[in-house]
Amino acid sequence: MAKPLTLFEKIWSAHEIHREDDGTSLLYVDRHFIHDGSRTAYNQLAKRGLGVRRPDLTFATPDHYVPTTSRAFEDVEGEDRKDMVASLTRNTRASGVTEFGLNDIRHGIVHVIGPEQGLSLPGMLILCGDSHTSTHGAVGALAFGIGASEVAHVLATQALWQRKPKTMRVVVEGKLGDGVSGKDLVLALIAQIGVNGATGHVIEYAGPAIEALSIEGRLTVCNMSIEAGARAGMVAPDETTFAYLRGKPHAPSGAEWDTAVARWRALRTDPGATFDREVRLDAGSIEPMVTWGNRPSEAIPVAAAIPDPAASDPAQRKLLGAALEYMDLRPGQRMTEVGVDYVFIGSCTNGRIEDLRAAAQVARGRRVAAGVKAIVVPGSGLVRQQAEREGLDRIFVEAGFEWRHSGCSMCLAVNGDTVPPGKRSASTSNRNFVGRQGPDARTHLVSPATAAATAVVGRFADHRSLTRQGG
Amino acid sequence: MGKFETLVATAAPMEARDINTDLIVPGRFLRRLREEGLGECLFRDLRFHEDGTPKPDFVLNRPPYRDAQILVANDNFACGSSREYAVYALYDYGIRCVIAPSFGDIFHNNCFKSGLLPVVLPEADVADLRAQAGTAQGKPFRVDLPSQTVTGPDGVARRFEIDAFRKKLLLAGQDEIAFTLSHGEKIAAFEAARAI
Ligand code: SF4
Numbered sequence: 001m002a003k004p005l006t007l008f009e010k011i012w013s014a015h016e017i018h019r020e021d022d023g024t025s026l027l028y029v030d031r032h033f034i035h036d037g038s039r040t041a042y043n044q045l046a047k048r049g050l051g052v053r054r055p056d057l058t059f060a061t062p063d064h065y066v067p068t069t070s071r072a073f074e075d076v077e078g079e080d081r082k083d084m085v086a087s088l089t090r091n092t093r094a095s096g097v098t099e100f101g102l103n104d105i106r107h108g109i110v111h112v113i114g115p116e117q118g119l120s121l122p123g124m125l126i127l128c129g130d131s132h133t134s135t136h137g138a139v140g141a142l143a144f145g146i147g148a149s150e151v152a153h154v155l156a157t158q159a160l161w162q163r164k165p166k167t168m169r170v171v172v173e174g175k176l177g178d179g180v181s182g183k184d185l186v187l188a189l190i191a192q193i194g195v196n197g198a199t200g201h202v203i204e205y206a207g208p209a210i211e212a213l214s215i216e217g218r219l220t221v222c223n224m225s226i227e228a229g230a231r232a233g234m235v236a237p238d239e240t241t242f243a244y245l246r247g248k249p250h251a252p253s254g255a256e257w258d259t260a261v262a263r264w265r266a267l268r269t270d271p272g273a274t275f276d277r278e279v280r281l282d283a284g285s286i287e288p289m290v291t292w293g294n295r296p297s298e299a300i301p302v303a304a305a306i307p308d309p310a311a312s313d314p315a316q317r318k319l320l321g322a323a324l325e326y327m328d329l330r331p332g333q334r335m336t337e338v339g340v341d342y343v344f345i346g347s348c349t350n351g352r353i354e355d356l357r358a359a360a361q362v363a364r365g366r367r368v369a370a371g372v373k374a375i376v377v378p379g380s381g382l383v384r385q386q387a388e389r390e391g392l393d394r395i396f397v398e399a400g401f402e403w404r405h406s407g408c409s410m411c412l413a414v415n416g417d418t419v420p421p422g423k424r425s426a427s428t429s430n431r432n433f434v435g436r437q438g439p440d441a442r443t444h445l446v447s448p449a450t451a452a453a454t455a456v457v458g459r460f461a462d463h464r465s466l467t468r469q470g471g
Numbered sequence: 472m473g474k475f476e477t478l479v480a481t482a483a484p485m486e487a488r489d490i491n492t493d494l495i496v497p498g499r500f501l502r503r504l505r506e507e508g509l510g511e512c513l514f515r516d517l518r519f520h521e522d523g524t525p526k527p528d529f530v531l532n533r534p535p536y537r538d539a540q541i542l543v544a545n546d547n548f549a550c551g552s553s554r555e556y557a558v559y560a561l562y563d564y565g566i567r568c569v570i571a572p573s574f575g576d577i578f579h580n581n582c583f584k585s586g587l588l589p590v591v592l593p594e595a596d597v598a599d600l601r602a603q604a605g606t607a608q609g610k611p612f613r614v615d616l617p618s619q620t621v622t623g624p625d626g627v628a629r630r631f632e633i634d635a636f637r638k639k640l641l642l643a644g645q646d647e648i649a650f651t652l653s654h655g656e657k658i659a660a661f662e663a664a665r666a667i
Binding site: 017018020021022023024026028030037039040043048050057065080081083084129130131144145146147148149150152153156157158159161163165195196199200226227229231295315318319412413414421431433434435436439 | 486487488489491493494497498499501502503504505516521546547550551552553554555556558573575576577578580581584585634635636637646647648649651652654655657658661662665667
């Protein structure tokens with residue numbers, strides 16, 4: 001009998017073009033996404049006089065530097081940002097790559113539009129010059145982030161040199177409680193294994209709680225794999241995946257769809273296949289989470305109190321103390337006593353339709369607390385359109401949230417949407433790093449429902465207590 | 472691709488673990504042109520106050536370490552964002568080698584493209600090298616790629632592992648894209664077989 005293989009191993013070996021004696025593999029790339037940070041890579045190509053080998057497998061969107069208050073190129077802030085955006089259009093046009101530009105309804109954050117367009121499919125090897133490329137693994141693909149030189153390499157050759165990573169299975173048993181989301185699950189996981197808990201590994205998420213997640217939920221979980229250091233995160237494709245992908249613009253159709261689904265069904269880890277590491281998590285014990293520090297692992301239930309660094313090991317103590325100081329918090333303080341200035345709902349972690357529905361459900365009929373600036377930034381033009389069809393935009397606007405256009409916005413804060421120094425933000429994004437949302441900004445990571453509840457209460461709040469009383 | 476062979480230089484110790492690439496070069500500098508140089512953006516907010524004056528406590532602002540070409544860091548160095556600007560910032564500042572117990576995977580890959588050598592050694596060895604860097608008053612470390620060793624001022628050579636493929640490219644300063652294009656036929660055959 002053939003050796004049982006993991007899902008990862010199946011995809012990896014199907015993409016190996018060549019292997020060097022030391023085990024380094026040259027892999028074929030099925031899909032390459034690029035964004036408005038691709039100027040460096042294109043400049044590298046130009047210097048060498050090289051073109052794009054497979055423009056038909058490459059797709060582009062300007063997401064990092066674009067304004068979210070309008071769709072006008074003139075509103076891109078400053079000449080340097082304009083050049084980032086304009087160079088993408090110029091380079092993609094010259095090389096024949098499809099760009100979903102600012103005025104295209106299909107515009108959006110690269111990791112939102114890949115799955116949404118059916119460009120990210122099971123079994124594919126997907127790359128993008130962005131660490132959150134791990135997101136696309138949610139549809140059963142192997143997807144990971146690369147640097148600018150590797151982007152240039154993939155553009156020129158459609159291939160990439162890689163050392164085979166190790167494998168790790170995260171089994172999530174049981175069932176998530178009502179109102180507990182994929183975001184809470186992945187924050188709880190990172191709190192358990194640490195920010196380098198999965199370094200050098202590709203994670204396969206499995207177990208009943210993962211199977212029960214929607215594709216949106218799985219995208220959120222895979223998105224944050226990188227925050228545990230993982231090379232990639234993936235979920236075996238199943239009926240939920242097929243139902244999500246069916247009819248998507250770039251997904252196969254007709255007879256090709258049936259052939260594809262038959263092939264995709266084999267993309268499962270064989271019984272008896274082994275992983276280098278295995279981690280278990282009980283979904284039933286997970287609460288809505290919030291981070292208090294400057295690493296995504298510094299996450300606690302919203303209702304909990306901030307832990308005392310003195311109780312942790314000496315190697316961590318100094319860092320935790322520095323995080324408390326940066327965040328202007330003290331041990332023992334309850335998160336529900338901490339007030340916020342900004343609320344950001346969006347990003348490639350939580351800018352999809354299901355996320356906006358969850359936030360709108362909490363915001364409905366309520367008002368953003370005085371002194372809080374709250375913005376909702378859909379992950380794509382199509383997410384925005386769908387939300388407007390469902391009337392979510394009205395719910396947000398009536399509650400006092402700003403309703404924006406798609407883009408990365410306050411997640412990385414390089415388009416001009418920043419949190420001012422010393423201000424505190426509840427954000428549905430993925431990084432609470434020092435200075436991430438602007439110099440000296442204080443970022444707390446939460447789910448969309450928690451963000452909405454926090455916006456209306458003005459302090460971190462368990463959204464379940466709001467929806468339970470208020471209905 | 473940059474070249475690396477041997478390096479004899481001052482090493483600066485950096486104690487904190489989980490230094491992410493946002494700290495190495497903040498997002499607001501990513502729209503600079505590569506050609507403009509990123510050295511002054513390295514560890515920008517750790518190194519400088521908002522008004523641009525240096526923070527005297529930061530290691531690279533202290534006398535023996537200003538010209539350091541080696542950084543002895545801690546666990547999970549350069550985790551987070553894939554920004555290759557983190558490598559450019561270190562390189563443009565003058566750093567040619569970073570020693571740590573572990574690195575963010577993407578950063579580790581990115582290093583080789585510019586000829587910046589990431590050296591992985593066991594935690595205890597790195598702690599020892601960090602301590603030596605802290606007390607050496609600028610006495611040089613030696614990093615030797617052909618023999619795969621790092622030697623601190625104590626004279627003890629510590630061997631590190633590196634993929635043969637990467638070592639070969641680094642020693643030759645070989646351009647990776649050119650090397651891959653020499654495999655062009657294999658790529659074409661793969662495409663033909665899979666009808667991609
Ligand atoms: S939303 Fe944030 S994490 Fe996602 S691609 Fe944009 S900047 Fe990166």
